[in-house]
Amino acid sequence: MKILLLYSLFAKISLFTFGGGYAMIPLFQDELVTKGQFLNEAEFANMVALAQVTPGPIGLNAATFIGYSQAGFLGSLAATLGLATPSFLLTMLAAIFLHKFKESALMKNLLSGIRPAVVGLIAAAVVFFANTSVFSAPLNSLWTQGRQFGLCWQGVLIFVLTLFLQKKLKVNMFGILFLSALLGWLLFLV
Amino acid sequence: MNSLSKNLTLFRVFFSISAVALGGGLTMLPIMSKEFVEKRGWLSDNDMLDTVAVMQSLPGIISINMAVLIGYRVAGITGALFSALGVILPPFVAIILLAMFLTKLDDNETISHIFLGVRAAVAAMILLSAIKLAKQALKNRLAEAIAIFGFIAMVFFEMNAILLVVIGALVGLSAAYLPLLFKSSETEEPPAK
Numbered sequence: 093m094k095i096l097l098l099y100s101l102f103a104k105i106s107l108f109t110f111g112g113g114y115a116m117i118p119l120f121q122d123e124l125v126t127k128g129q130f131l132n133e134a135e136f137a138n139m140v141a142l143a144q145v146t147p148g149p150i151g152l153n154a155a156t157f158i159g160y161s162q163a164g165f166l167g168s169l170a171a172t173l174g175l176a177t178p179s180f181l182l183t184m185l186a187a188i189f190l191h192k193f194k195e196s197a198l199m200k201n202l203l204s205g206i207r208p209a210v211v212g213l214i215a216a217a218v219v220f221f222a223n224t225s226v227f228s229a230p231l232n233s234l235w236t237q238g239r240q241f242g243l244c245w246q247g248v249l250i251f252v253l254t255l256f257l258q259k260k261l262k263v264n265m266f267g268i269l270f271l272s273a274l275l276g277w278l279l280f281l282v
Numbered sequence: 283m284n285s286l287s288k289n290l291t292l293f294r295v296f297f298s299i300s301a302v303a304l305g306g307g308l309t310m311l312p313i314m315s316k317e318f319v320e321k322r323g324w325l326s327d328n329d330m331l332d333t334v335a336v337m338q339s340l341p342g343i344i345s346i347n348m349a350v351l352i353g354y355r356v357a358g359i360t361g362a363l364f365s366a367l368g369v370i371l372p373p374f375v376a377i378i379l380l381a382m383f384l385t386k387l388d389d390n391e392t393i394s395h396i397f398l399g400v401r402a403a404v405a406a407m408i409l410l411s412a413i414k415l416a417k418q419a420l421k422n423r424l425a426e427a428i429a430i431f432g433f434i435a436m437v438f439f440e441m442n443a444i445l446l447v448v449i450g451a452l453v454g455l456s457a458a459y460l461p462l463l464f465k466s467s468e469t470e471e472p473p474a475k
Binding site: 218 | 372
């Protein structure tokens with residue numbers, strides 16, 4: 093039963109992910125943490141961080157990980173196939189009707205609204221990761237219990253350094269992630 | 283070149299791209315045009331442009347979408363299957379091996395500090411890609427409003443992400459078709475002055 097559930101959950105996530113990778117994270121979070129309660133926030137954030145560090149598409153990595161943590165090898169298989177199925181079938185259709193699809197006004201208009209929504213989603217994913225690293229309490233707790241909210245200086249430092257290294261110095265992702273892991277360890281020893 | 287060896291080549295190329303591509307998706311693009319356009323001449327530059335245009339408007343995993351489009355163009359449905367398998371297999375095997383050893387990720391304080399560091403870096407990386415995407419996608423006030431609404435709804439009101447995508451689609455459609463509706467009703471009964 094759990095295998096089927098995993099398959100359909102990931103198929104649903106895939107069907108509504110436009111823009112790949114990062115845009116998928118909030119969907120994962122909704123379905124797996126908030127609704128499904130398969131994982132807690134911290135476990136989920138760590139899995140995504142790990143999916144980021146390992147090569148391959150981040151969505152597939154995260155699905156394989158989460159599937160394995162829920163139901164072993166078969167869970168991984170179900171999650172991966174679930175994620176791949178809508179991708180494969182819809183793209184197949186698009187490939188067969190490529191020219192019609194490319195010029196379809198309906199598709200263009202749909203996407204003119206979906207794209208900005210995805211920008212919002214990805215921006216929200218920034219907050220999701222910052223909530224457990226840069227901020228000392230989730231940003232939305234400002235609302236209810238403003239006094240608890242603060243910054244974690246180690247997280248802020250790594251965040252700013254990453255912006256600088258990636259944007260200005262074009263350091264590759266591997267280097268940055270390795271450095272951030274090292275700094276995470278060292279800065280807390282101070 | 284017969285079709286089996288073409289299929290195997292597709293599999294091999296996508297397998298190796300997927301095995302090394304950090305971040306996946308669009309980062310695979312330059313390697314693919316090198317392999318398929320420059321090296322083998324199986325596709326033209328225009329084919330690649332078509333692929334990118336279509337791929338970005340389809341839901342799902344970008345790298346699978348890209349593999350299916352290119353695989354299909356090169357060798358039909360079997361080509362698409364071999365290419366997709368090539369993309370899926372490396373992360374699948376690698377992650378299962380990793381997951382077998384890493385069942386608990388939060389075991390001690392050092393590991394949780396290391397992960398805190400990585401999460402902070404990931405937050406910054408996602409911010410950069412959000413900014414890049416915003417520059418491309420937010421071309422008018424309406425688009426900006428959708429993005430800001432989405433961000434606030436997600437962060438402060440825990441809106442469901444799928445619902446947000448559906449709302450975006452509906453707003454996109456209404457913005458395109460509602461004005462037409464009003465226009466046609468205006469021609470029937472002109473507004474009073």
